[in-house]
Amino acid sequence: MQSMTEKMKGFAETCSAAVKSRDFATAAKAATAAADCADILASRTVGIVAEAYAKDSASWRELAKKLISAVGKLPQSGDRPAVDSSGDVGKEWLLAEKPDVTFDDIAGMEEAKRVINEMVLYPMRSPEKARALGLNPGGGVLLFGPPGTGKTMLGKAIAGALESPFYYASGADLRSKWYGESEQRLSQLLNAAKAQPIAVVFLDEIESLLPKRNEESHAADNRVVTQFLADLGGFRDSKNLLLVLGATNKPWDIDEAVFRTGRFDEKVYIGPPDLAARRKILELNVKGASLAKDMDLGTLAIETAGFSGSDCAAVVAAAKRCALGRAIRDNADPILTTEDFAEAMRRIPSSINDAILAPYRKFLEERF
Ligand SMILES: Nc1ncnc2c1ncn2[C@@H]1O[C@H](COP(=O)(O)OP(=O)(O)O)[C@@H](O)[C@H]1O
Numbered sequence: 613m614q615s616m617t618e619k620m621k622g623f624a625e626t627c628s629a630a631v632k633s634r635d636f637a638t639a640a641k642a643a644t645a646a647a648d649c650a651d652i653l654a655s656r657t658v659g660i661v662a663e664a665y666a667k668d669s670a671s672w673r674e675l676a677k678k679l680i681s682a683v684g685k686l687p688q689s690g691d692r693p694a695v696d697s698s699g700d701v702g703k704e705w706l707l708a709e710k711p712d713v714t715f716d717d718i719a720g721m722e723e724a725k726r727v728i729n730e731m732v733l734y735p736m737r738s739p740e741k742a743r744a745l746g747l748n749p750g751g752g753v754l755l756f757g758p759p760g761t762g763k764t765m766l767g768k769a770i771a772g773a774l775e776s777p778f779y780y781a782s783g784a785d786l787r788s789k790w791y792g793e794s795e796q797r798l799s800q801l802l803n804a805a806k807a808q809p810i811a812v813v814f815l816d817e818i819e820s821l822l823p824k825r826n827e828e829s830h831a832a833d834n835r836v837v838t839q840f841l842a843d844l845g846g847f848r849d850s851k852n853l854l855l856v857l858g859a860t861n862k863p864w865d866i867d868e869a870v871f872r873t874g875r876f877d878e879k880v881y882i883g884p885p886d887l888a889a890r891r892k893i894l895e896l897n898v899k900g901a902s903l904a905k906d907m908d909l910g911t912l913a914i915e916t917a918g919f920s921g922s923d924c925a926a927v928v929a930a931a932k933r934c935a936l937g938r939a940i941r942d943n944a945d946p947i948l949t950t951e952d953f954a955e956a957m958r959r960i961p962s963s964i965n966d967a968i969l970a971p972y973r974k975f976l977e978e979r980f
Pocket residue numbers: 717718719720721758759760761762763764765766885889893920921922923925
C-alpha cells in the first residue's frame with residue numbers, strides 16, 4: 613500500500629517526466645493530483661508541518677495553472693489520477709491531544725533527558741541546523757528499566773514538548789486488540805508516521821510486540837519482528853524525520869536482532885530514582901496540599917530508599933487518604949502529618965528489590 617507522501621512523490625515524478633516530454637496536459641493533471649495529496653497531508657497535520665504542506669499544495673496548483681495555460685485546457689476532475697485516503701490507517705494511534713506532562717515534572721533521569729534532548733528535541737525542532745552539521749536527525753531510542761521508573765511518563769513529556777505528530781501504541785494494546793494481525797497494524801502505524809515529514813513513534817511495552825524469535829515461538833510473532841525490522845530499515849535514508857522510541861521493563865525478552873541491527877541507536881537504562889529524585893517526586897506529589905510543620909520530606913526521601921518513582925507517588929497518595937480520613941473524623945482542615953506518612957510507609961512496600969534489579973545488572977553487563 614502506498615502512503616500519501618509516496619503518492620505525492622509519484623505524481624511529482626510523473627509531472628516532471630511529462631514536462632520533459634512536453635506533455636503539458638499530463639503534467640498539469642499530475643501537478644493537480646500532487647496538490648490534492650498535499651492538501652490531504654495538510655489536513656492531517658498541525659502547526660509548521662501543516663503549513664509546509666499547504667505551501668506545497670499552493671505551489672503545485674500554481675504550476676498546474678501554468679501548465680494548463682500552456683495547453684489551453686483545464687484538466688477535468690474526472691480524469692485526475694484518483695487520490696484515496698487509504699493513508700488514513702494509523703490515525704488511531706496519533707495522539708491528538710498533547711499530554712500535559714512536561715520535562716520539569718520528571719525527577720532525576722538526567723542521562724535520559726540529555727539523550728532525548730540531543731537525539732530528539734533539538735534535531736526535531738531544528739532539522740535544518742542538524743543537517744547543516746551533517747547530523748541525520750531521527751533514529752531510535754530504547755528506554756529500559758524496572759517498572760514504575762517513569763519511562764511512559766518520559767514518552768508523554770516528549771509528546772508534549774514537540775510540535776510534530778506523535779504516535780503512541782503499547783505492545784499489549786496492539787497485540788490484544790489486533791491479535792493475529794499485529795504485524796500489519798504495526799506496519800500501518802510505522803508507515804503512517806513515515807508519511808509525515810516529521811513524526812515520533814512511541815512503542816510502549818515493546819517486549820510484547822517484538823518478543824524473541826525461536827522455534828517454539830509463534831509464527832505470528834516471528835512475522836511481527838521480521839516486518840518491524842523491515843519497516844524500520846531505511847527510514848534513516850528518507851528525507852522524512854522519523855524517531856522511534858521504545859520502552860520496556862523486560863529488555864531481555866526483546867528479539868536479539870532488534871539490538872543487533874542497530875535499529876535503536878541509543879539504549880538508556882532508567883533505574884530507580886536516587887535520593888534527590890525521590891525528594892523531588894515526593895514534593896511534586898505533595899504540591900498544593902498542606903504539610904504539618906514537623907513533616908520533613910527530606911527525611912521521607914531517605915526512608916524511601918529503594919522505592920520506585922511510582923512507589924513514592926503511591927506513598928504520598930496513601931498519606932493523603934489517611935489525612936483525609938482524619939480531617940473528616942475530626943471535622944478539621946486536611947493536613948499531612950508525620951504520622952500519615954508513617955502509616956503510608958507501612959501500607960506501601962517498595963516494588964523494587966535486589967532480585968528485581970539483578971537481571972537488569974546482568975543485562976547491562978552483557979550488553980554494554
Ligand atoms: N522520575 C520520575 N519523576 C516523577 N514521577 C515519577 C518518576 N518515575 C515515576 N514517577 C511516577 O510514577 C508513575 C508511573 O511511572 P511510569 O512512567 O508509568 O513508569 P514506567 O513506564 O517506567 O513503568 C508516574 O505517573 C509518576 O507519577
